[in-house]
Amino acid sequence: MPIEFDKKELVKYPFLKEAHSLVSQKAYSLTNLLELESGRRLAQKARDRIKAALNMDYVFDNVTGASGEIPEHEILSYAIARMIVSCMNERPVIDKLCRYESERAAYFLQREEPEKKEYIARSLGINLRSGEMKVNEYVELVRDLHDSKWQLVNRDVNAGNVAVSRDEAEELLKERIRSMLHSQLPLPVPEEIKEKFKPLSEEVSAVYKERVMEQFGEVDEGAFPPCMKAIISSVTDGTNIPHTARFSLTAFMHTIGMDITGIVGVFTRAPDFNADMTMYQVDHISGGGGTEYTPPQCVTMKTYGLCCQDAICKSKKIQHPLSYYKYKKKVTGNNAAGASSRSASAPSVQSPSAHSAPSSSAHPKSDRIGARIDAKERERAAKNAKD
Numbered sequence: 001m002p003i004e005f006d007k008k009e010l011v012k013y014p015f016l017k018e019a020h021s022l023v024s025q026k027a028y029s030l031t032n033l034l035e036l037e038s039g040r041r042l043a044q045k046a047r048d049r050i051k052a053a054l055n056m057d058y059v060f061d062n063v064t065g066a067s068g069e070i071p072e073h074e075i076l077s078y079a080i081a082r083m084i085v086s087c088m089n090e091r092p093v094i095d096k097l098c099r100y101e102s103e104r105a106a107y108f109l110q111r112e113e114p115e116k117k118e119y120i121a122r123s124l125g126i127n128l129r130s131g132e133m134k135v136n137e138y139v140e141l142v143r144d145l146h147d148s149k150w151q152l153v154n155r156d157v158n159a160g161n162v163a164v165s166r167d168e169a170e171e172l173l174k175e176r177i178r179s180m181l182h183s184q185l186p187l188p189v190p191e192e193i194k195e196k197f198k199p200l201s202e203e204v205s206a207v208y209k210e211r212v213m214e215q216f217g218e219v220d221e222g223a224f225p226p227c228m229k230a231i232i233s234s235v236t237d238g239t240n241i242p243h244t245a246r247f248s249l250t251a252f253m254h255t256i257g258m259d260i261t262g263i264v265g266v267f268t269r270a271p272d273f274n275a276d277m278t279m280y281q282v283d284h285i286s287g288g289g290g291t292e293y294t295p296p297q298c299v300t301m302k303t304y305g306l307c308c309q310d311a312i313c314k315s316k317k318i319q320h321p322l323s324y325y326k327y328k329k330k331v332t333g334n335n336a337a338g339a340s341s342r343s344a345s346a347p348s349v350q351s352p353s354a355h356s357a358p359s360s361s362a363h364p365k366s367d368r369i370g371a372r373i374d375a376k377e378r379e380r381a382a383k384n385a386k387d
Contacts, residue, residue, distance in 0.1 A: 003119040007071035012108040013120060014078035015101070015181060023075050033076075034196050042073055046080035047200045053100030054093065054208055060107045086186035087194045087201045091287030093208050094185045102178035109173065121169070124176045128169045132161040141172055144179070144291040216256040216325070223328035225321045226310045227301055228252050235270050244304040247285060252295040252321055254286040295321050 010019040033039035051057075078101070085094050109117050121128045125137070133141075135157060142150040156163040164172065189197075224232070231249045234241050246267070253263045263282050267273055285293050297320045301307040309318075318324045 003116055005116070009116075011071050011074040013105055014075045015105070015177065016120065016123065019075050023072055023079070030080075030193060031196075034193075038073070042077050043080055043084075043197070043200055045073075045077040046084055047204060049077055049081040049100075050084060050093070050097055050204050051207055053097045054204070054211055056096075056100075058100070058103045058107070060104050082181075082185060083187060083189055083193065084197050084200055084204060086189050087197045088205055089186050090205065090208065091283075092292050093204065095182065095287050095292045098178050098181040098185070101181055102174050105177050106170075106174040109170070117170075121173050124173065124180065126169060126173050126176055128166060128173070131164060131166075132158075133164050133169075133172075135160050135162055138162040138164070141175060141179070145175060212257045216322075217329055217333075219253075219257050220329055220332070223325050223332060224252075225318070225324035225328075226308045226313065227306050227321060230308050231306065232266065235267060238269060238271055240271050242304075245306055246281065247293070248295050248301065248304070248306060248321075250282050250285045251293045252325075254282075254292075255294050255322060256325060260286055297321075 005013075005016070005018055007022065010016065010022055013019060034043060081097060085097050088094075109120065112120075118128050126133075135152070138155075139152060148154060152162070194201075228249055231241060231245045234245070249266070250263055253266065254260075260279070260282050263286070264275070264278050267278050267282075287293075296304070298307060298313075298318060301321070312318065312324060312328065316324075316327060318327070
C-alpha cells in the first residue's frame with residue numbers, strides 16, 4: 001500500500017520530494033511572492049529559522065501548523081532559508097542550518113509511525129530493518145561522525161557489510177539528512193533574488209558574527225595556548241610541521257573567528273607552502289568539506305606530540321585549547337579593566353604605538369601573527385646576506 005503524507009505531515013519533512021511537489025503545484029513565483037506582505041512574512045520566518053539554527057535552538061514542538069500557518073508557507077520558509085544562506089555563502093552558517101534541519105527531522109522521526117519512518121529512510125537509501133550496511137556506504141556516511149563507536153575498526157564487518165543496530169541506523173538516518181542537505185548548498189540564486197534577500201542576509205551574517213564574538217571575542221594572539229603558539233613559532237622558523245599540527249592550528253584559528261584568508265596567511269612562510277593546496281585544506285577544515293571542525297582536545301594533542309603545558313594548563317587542569325583561550329582572555333580582560341580603572345584618576349603616558357594608524361590589511365585579525373612571521377623572515381634574510 002502506498003505511503004501518503006498529508007500537508008501538515010510534510011511540514012515536518014520539507015526535504016521530501018512530496019513536499020517539493022506540493023509547493024510546485026501552487027506555481028509560486030518567488031519574485032512576485034516577495035513583493036507581497038505574505039511573502040515578506042515568509043522571508044522573515046525563514047530568517048528566524050536560520051537564527052534558531054545559529055543559536056542551536058532545537059525546540060520543535062510548535063512547528064506542525066498548530067499555530068494556524070498554511071502548510072505550503074511552512075515548507076516555503078524552509079526553501080527560502082536555504083536560499084538566504086546560499087546568498088551569504090558562509091560555510092559555517094550553511095553547516096549550522098543543515099544540522100538544525102537534521103535535528104528537526106530526527107525529532108519528528110522519533111515520534112513517527114513506523115511505516116512512514118521506514119519509507120523516509122528508504123527514500124534516502126537507508127534500510128532500518130536490514131541490520132547491516134555495505135562497507136563503502138557506511139564509511140562515506142560516518143566520515144564526519146567523530147565518536148569512536150563509528151570507526152570501522154570498532155565495527156563488526158562480515159562479507160563486505162557492517163553490522164548496524166536499529167538505533168544506530170536511525171542515528172545514521174539523521175546524519176544522512178544532514179549530509180544530503182549540505183551537499184545541495186549553496187544553491188544558485190539569481191542576482192535579482194540576491195538583492196531582495198540582501199537585508200536579511202546581512203542581518204543573519206551579523207547574528208552569526210555576534211555569536212562568535214560572544215563566545216570568543218576579538219582574536220587575541222596573546223591568549224593562544226602554548227601548543228598553538230609553539231606551532232606558529234615552528235612555522236615562523238621555517239620548519240615543516242606535520243599534518244596534525246596544521247589541522248589543529250587551522251581548526252583553532254577558525255573556531256575563534258579568523259577568516260580563511262587570514263589563516264592561510266599564517267602558513268605562507270612554511271617551506272612547503274603551496275597557496276592553492278593550503279587554501280583548499282583550510283577551506284575544508286573550516287567547513288567547506290561539509291563539516292566545520294573544532295581543534296582536538298588536550299589528550300589528543302598529547303597523542304599527536306603537540307602538547308606543551310604551561311602553569312595555567314597545570315593549575316587550571318585545562319582539557320581543551322579553547323578552554324585555555326577563553327580563560328586567558330577572561331583573565332587578561334579583567335586585568336585590563338582593572339588597570340584602566342586604576343589609571344582613570346591619573347594622567348597616563350602612552351607609548352607612541354598605542355594609538356597607531358589602522359592597518360591597511362584586509363585581514364587585521366591575523367596582523368600580529370603575520371607581522372611576527374614577516375619579522376622572522378627579515379631576520380633570516382639579513383642573516384643569509386651577511387653569510
